């Protein structure tokens with residue numbers, strides 16, 4: 001057995017059986033070993049950002065890491081942006097990066113670069129096996145490290161969401177082709193940590209006390225069990241709850257207590273948190289503005305609000321902590337009493353506190369026909385139609401950027417129950433790859449990728465992987481033919497009105513990009529919609545036919 005085979009077999013022993021790959025010469029031994037071990041599913045990605053994004057989507061849905069197979073420093077570097085998103089999502093990923101044989105490295109051949117430096121920017125764990133005896137144990141350690149931020153076992157992770165990290169194993173070619181020792185057995189993942197009883201009591205005192213309190217929940221707390229526990233707390237005490245703008249994974253829809261995402265812009269968050277005296281972090285980071293703006297604070301917590309780190313990070317048992325808190329402050333409210341209408345949004349807060357489950361004017365839940373006013377598609381209407389037609393147990397990948405920023409959450413609060421996967425690290429180009437990975441993770445569930453046009457183009461070749469693997473993904477390109485968010489940002493940083501030179505850098509026309517032609521060329525059947533009726537018809541037809549589809553929704557300026 002050679003070293004590459006030891007890596008592959010150790011990955012399999014440790015529950016890693018999908019590998020999103022873009023290989024080169026230094027990874028050929030690993031590629032050859034795939035034929036001897038069909039239990040490992042190799043998935044070809046035509047750009048490394050697709051491989052790393054797909055690994056992220058896969059693990060967000062299974063709780064188990066996938067492997068990526070990347071070609072030296074440049075291959076890893078091409079995948080960094082989506083590894084950054086995965087790191088921010090706390091997704092477990094195991095990168096296997098090939099390197100030159102050690103005898104070859106001093107020759108400074110063309111692909112020689114500092115792989116370790118590139119890996120360190122996103123990885124929680126980086127290691128190079130030194131001898132053949134290290135290969136099995138180091139590979140097992142890579143998987144354990146990816147799961148190190150918590151999770152008692154694989155089955156539990158898949159129910160509750162991920163709390164992992166990025167591991168990068170760098171394999172010198174001579175170790176890959178050399179004779180190796182046997183694969184290593186499974187290493188247990190470390191258990192989630194529990195919150196101390198004193199911390200539960202302290203949080204309970206705040207929640208049950210006289211001053212306005214809000215929970216900010218992330219990680220596994222956004223699973224159905226977590227949201228039900230938060231809804232119990234709210235029902236007994238009136239405590240509001242929020243989640244990040246674009247969480248890694250959020251359960252939403254009928255029967256699921258709704259939670260209000262914090263707005264993307266500071267002004268919205270200021271409104272949402274106005275009057276709150278205590279903000280209790282439950283597996284969430286303190287809210288900060290995504291960027292600095294002249295004269296504006298970066299921290300979004302209002303000056304009079306105290307922040308309490310009840311569940312410091314997702315390495316803790318977030319759901320368990322919420323349930324313990326619910327037991328203390330809401331012992332008489334049982335889970336079955338908590339309906340979607342008991343959402344944990346901030347409706348009690350006045351300005352800015354709109355409970356998503358109760359937003360007026362939305363189409364009825366899935367199955368009922370929305371009032372189909374046939375009008376040109378625009379920012380204001382597409383989400384309502386998608387929301388009303390969303391199938392049961394859909395996985396919604398949200399890279400809708402400006403087009404869904406304020407509309408998607410309310411439009412889907414009453415949709416059939418589904419999971420939403422968000423743009424955690426704001427490195428765009430995540431949607432199409434994450435959708436591919438999620439579809440491989442959950443072949444029985446429909447995946448709906450709501451994809452802004454500019455962001456789509458970074459990793460558009462992921463459509464080809466969706467076609468190659470015949471994945472059940474319906475991509476809706478929200479085509480406003482611009483980097484719309486950047487127009488607003490120019491103004492917000494004090495850059496004044498965009499003149500012709502600045503405008504040219506936000507404009508995706510001249511020429512218009514024909515997404516239906518691009519998709520068809522990659523093997524994904526595609527249609528174009530310009531009106532709400534066309535979108536509804538094409539979306540329904542795409543969902544009814546297995547395999548990937550793309551709908552290019554041409555949006556008029558609102």
Ligand SMILES: Cc1ncc(C[n+]2csc(CCOP(=O)(O)OP(=O)(O)O)c2C)c(N)n1
Pocket residue numbers: 081400401402403426427428429452453454455456480482483484485486
């Ligand atoms: C990797 C990366 N490169 C560049 C950016 C900067 N950026 C943020 S949003 C954006 C444009 C997004 O345009 P689009 O996807 O069409 O969405 P829209 O703003 O039109 O809603 C860019 C270039 C980024 N966030 N990440």
